Amino acid sequence: MLTLNVLDQNEIAPESLVRQSLEQHAALLERCKQGQARYEDSLGWLCVDEWAGEKQLAKAEQLAASIRKTAEVFVIIGVGGSNNAARAVIEAIRPANGVEIVYAGNTLSAYALNDMLKTLDGKEVYINCIAKNFETLEPGTSFRVLRQYLVRRYGKEKAAKRILCTGTQGSSLERLCVREGYAFIQFPGNIGGRFTALSYVHLVPMAVAGIDIGALTKGALEMERTLKAQPAQDNLALRYAVLRNLYFQKGYKVELLSAFEPRLAWFFKWWEQLFAESEGKDAQGLLPITGEYTEQLHSLGQFVQDGTHLMFETFLDVKERGENDSLILGGTDVDDGFDYLDGKDFWEINKASFDATREAHSQVMPCLTLEVGALDAYHYGQLFYFFAFACYLSGEILGVNPFDQPGVEAYKNRLFAALGK
Amino acid sequence: MLTLNVLDQNEIAPESLVRQSLEQHAALLERCKQGQARYEDSLGWLCVDEWAGEKQLAKAEQLAASIRKTAEVFVIIGVGGSNNAARAVIEAIRPANGVEIVYAGNTLSAYALNDMLKTLDGKEVYINCIAKNFETLEPGTSFRVLRQYLVRRYGKEKAAKRILCTGTQGSSLERLCVREGYAFIQFPGNIGGRFTALSYVHLVPMAVAGIDIGALTKGALEMERTLKAQPAQDNLALRYAVLRNLYFQKGYKVELLSAFEPRLAWFFKWWEQLFAESEGKDAQGLLPITGEYTEQLHSLGQFVQDGTHLMFETFLDVKERGENDSLILGGTDVDDGFDYLDGKDFWEINKASFDATREAHSQVMPCLTLEVGALDAYHYGQLFYFFAFACYLSGEILGVNPFDQPGVEAYKNRLFAALGK
Known part of the structure; x- marks a missing residue:
């Protein structure tokens, strides 16, 4: 199962405040588990x-x-x-x-x-x-x-x-x-x-x-059962939803989802849409952006560390490697100045880079870590259900309708008119 | 040459204020054209x-x-x-x-x-x-x-x-x-x-x-001559730099660069790095993000129109099509409900989508449009020089050193230590 870790050195949302907010939204969690009647046209994914x-x-x-x-x-x-x-x-x-x-x-x-x-x-x-x-x-x-x-x-x-x-x-x-x-x-x-x-x-x-869509749906189903069984104080999706809303209230207007595996790039697009369309309304909502590390540490990294204080960060960390995730850096063939890495495993170097980055970023902003078991179909199923359910809760806490997208009509109506529809 | 158009219906930065700011930074512009001594190690690109x-x-x-x-x-x-x-x-x-x-x-x-x-x-x-x-x-x-x-x-x-x-x-x-x-x-x-x-x-x-790197450098050189000849009131780069700083002061903390040509995706990465590293320091700077339209209108679009008021938008619009930019939508073969588009040119449909989007977004935020002649080597040369010079000016107006990136040391030092360097 997913785990959620919080590094919040500057106590933007201390644990006592988080627990209080979890308690406050316990009834909401139960209503969401059942599915509210007013969203009955939009809750086909809940089961x-x-x-x-x-x-x-x-x-x-x-x-x-x-x-x-x-x-x-x-x-x-x-x-x-x-x-x-x-x-x-x-x-x-x-x-x-x-x-x-x-x-x-x-x-x-x-x-x-x-x-x-x-x-x-x-x-x-x-x-x-x-x-x-x-x-x-x-x-x-x-x-x-x-x-x-x-x-x-x-x-x-x-x-x-x-x-x-x-x-x-x-x-x-x-x-x-x-x-x-x-x-x-x-x-x-x-x-x-x-x-x-x-x-x-x-x-x-x-x-x-x-x-393997059987594995994918199995992962989703197990996540559904887990989240529907967990009470408010232990509910992973509610905790994530509560944290992001607390940070938002404290002035953090951007959530940066980042990962050290470039193959998550298209998952990032899914996640951006999920949260941008579900929460970006009524002049509200966290702006969801994403960081493909380590590459973007060499572009966005300076801003994250030292720029305008706008964002908190959620790291998506992968626990187990897949079959294509191993590569050993050979010993030095010529004196290239990287002898301290002789024989090291890229998976481990990449993990060290994650640890160092999180430690550095957590000096200036809250850093969440969602640890996912592996990047296979089963765990994608978990991720899809987890974020969908968390997004539903988060939109409810924010006070918006998580299931509509009225803002996209603004350009569509103009476009249809221009094209003579 | 590039042109810059401003749609600012809510008068966040009225023209009178812009002209005043241009005047105020006229001396800075001249110093930047020459290159200040304190940046002599970083200005090799200026000529x-x-x-x-x-x-x-x-x-x-x-x-x-x-x-x-x-x-x-x-x-x-x-x-x-x-x-x-x-x-x-x-x-x-x-x-x-x-x-x-x-x-x-x-x-x-x-x-x-x-x-x-x-x-x-x-x-x-x-x-x-x-x-x-x-x-x-x-x-x-x-x-x-x-x-x-x-x-x-x-x-x-x-x-x-x-x-x-x-x-x-x-x-x-x-x-x-x-x-x-x-x-x-x-x-x-x-x-x-x-x-x-x-x-x-x-x-x-x-x-x-x-x-064709000859064409690329020619475009850059012509942009250099243009920007170095234009006085403050007419200087395209200074105007762009002044506008983004005025919006920043008014509370717009994010600049969204968007375009309707997906092949600009990698140019976006270059632009993000340029501005994130140059301005994201001393707890300052616009967060640079990008929108690949029309695809991301179906993900980010809702947030842009209706979400938290954080951003202004800069559209990169392409004036002339290249040889691969033409495709006509055939007449209806079956009744698919899109008969109003029979025989239309995708280039024109895409342009209509741009117009409609800009009009809709400009209801809620300032929208700039940078029109570039075409997406060929010559015009990439123009874009590289334009944004580099504008970024230099913009960092100076913001009051940061546009040429360093001290923040990236924070994770690098931790990483080198962890790897035993």
């Missing part, structure tokens, strides 16, 4: 079994197996909540026996789309258009571009067999699939995009890529 | 000709041509200021006839290093270790890993002919090169890493990748 139970897992695996028979490349057409979770896991794990995954529907840049199309030539292509609300421009336009690309390559009839759509029941996307004979699976009607990690939306593309 | 004049260009091109004869893949071993500028240009332009570029020396992750090594097998490899101060762990350890890899593949003698180092004169890296027979070129002694875009440090790898 992992609802959208990632045995039946859905079996169907996702079966669907993926049939796609994997023919596909050499699988294009995920989706943006934000419709691609971030799958991408986070796929790009971190990249199974050797997986189908190549390409991303579309996340840009309006002609340059990026042309680049994407070039990667498909000469390969057997299968596409998956994922859109809860099939009005968003990026997936809508990319879907058309790719659909027409398939028709050019395979003819209309054969192209139709290479198209899978993920949409809500009764949506215009479903009607399109019925008319044109495309395969269709269900986007949960009672989950907003950023909370759909544990559903067909992401399980199907992950399975196509060769991810 | 483009000093490190990117005809002689250096010719040498960089000659060196690159000889490497391009044998290399299929060229590994840039460097971190922060030793790779960000080259990477920004190479990853955005990726010339078709270029040598493949791989990055190392920017991580301590065994996973990332193992991945990097796998990409080299079966290809003709050439490496370039770039380090001003050859004490930094990432380039030091990656250099050893890659040197030993080359020796295994080619034998010691032939490996030595595939190694190029970029270091300061008199450095331990230079001595190593002399002893071992590696090629050596000069890292400017009078420029800090993040300001070295226009020097061998970056020009050589860019030229190896097939970038």
Whole structure:
């Protein structure tokens, strides 16, 4: 299970204050465990079994197996909540026996789309258009571009067999699939995009890529049971939610999530969306930013240590290494000045760098550490559920609706008007 | 030339206040144009000709041509200021006839290093270790890993002919090169890493990748002449520096640089380092963050519009399209609900999205727009010089030393101690 460690040398939120706040939100925790009625349209993720139970897992695996028979490349057409979770896991794990995954529907840049199309030539292509609300421009336009690309390559009839759509029941996307004979699976009607990690939306593309989605959902389910069993004083998600709100009240307006493994880069994107969209409203919310260390210690590091006091930091630390995580630095071949590292293990050097960084940063800001067991499917399942539940609690403590995103209408309405919709 | 447009509907910094501040800093501008004596060790970039004049260009091109004869893949071993500028240009332009570029020396992750090594097998490899101060762990350890890899593949003698180092004169890296027979070129002694875009440090790898470094330096030189000729009231860099400082004083603590072209992602990393390291000190400085639109409109967008009021936004807008920037959305093949976009040009849809976004965001925060002519080598040269000069001015106005980075010592000292250095 995850653990949470706090370094708060300047006592921004002393343990007594934290415990008081945990107590104060004990009733909220119980309501959240049950799911409040006012969010009933958005809580489909709260019970992992609802959208990632045995039946859905079996169907996702079966669907993926049939796609994997023919596909050499699988294009995920989706943006934000419709691609971030799958991408986070796929790009971190990249199974050797997986189908190549390409991303579309996340840009309006002609340059990026042309680049994407070039990667498909000469390969057997299968596409998956994922859109809860099939009005968003990026997936809508990319879907058309790719659909027409398939028709050019395979003819209309054969192209139709290479198209899978993920949409809500009764949506215009479903009607399109019925008319044109495309395969269709269900986007949960009672989950907003950023909370759909544990559903067909992401399980199907992950399975196509060769991810062990059984392990992923097992991790999520165990996290669900743990968090629903823990009382307020011991609840890991509530503690994290309480801490971030206390820091926010004390003037820390930015949360910096950082890690020493670059393969977490796409998970960071998922996390940024989760918190930015859930809490960034009513002129409130912590600005979520991320640090890819050690590289960004050489760019952002100076600011973190000495710049404007804006942020606290949450380190995501990985306990156990995977099979690709070992590399020994050979002995000195020539006198290069690094003889003190002869024969050392990069995993250990990287850990030393984490320790030194946390110690230095904790001089000037509170530093949390979330320790995760390993970077495999099982633990990604834990992380998805943990952060989703913590985000729900955190938004409630902040006093905002964690499940809507009214602010994105501001540019969308202007854009639709400009384009003559 | 670049242009700068301001949308400041809530009059956070009215034009009268801006003009007053420009006037107030007119003498500073003149001193900066000349270069102050107290920064003489750090101003080697101020005259483009000093490190990117005809002689250096010719040498960089000659060196690159000889490497391009044998290399299929060229590994840039460097971190922060030793790779960000080259990477920004190479990853955005990726010339078709270029040598493949791989990055190392920017991580301590065994996973990332193992991945990097796998990409080299079966290809003709050439490496370039770039380090001003050859004490930094990432380039030091990656250099050893890659040197030993080359020796295994080619034998010691032939490996030595595939190694190029970029270091300061008199450095331990230079001595190593002399002893071992590696090629050596000069890292400017009078420029800090993040300001070295226009020097061998970056020009050589860019030229190896097939970038037109003559056009790049021409763009920089023309920007230098422009900024040094413009008086305070008309000076583009001073205006940008003044605006960001006025917003900072008014409580905007974060600058969000955004663009609608994903290929600017690596340029963003360069920009973040430039400003984070130059201004993030003495508990001061704008936190520089970046937005890759339209993708991040679907994650960060809600926060920008409705979240805690922390940020102002600077849009980097591209005026002219390049050859890969055109794609027409075909007419409707099936009724997909996007018929209002039939036959539209993605470049125009993307521009409409920019306009709508800026209009929406400008309701709640000041929005600057820097319009750059195109995303080619010439204009990257303009951008590098513009931001470097503006950053110098901005740090001076803020009252910090723009050229040091004392804060990074805090973790480095702890790390060196832990590793027994």
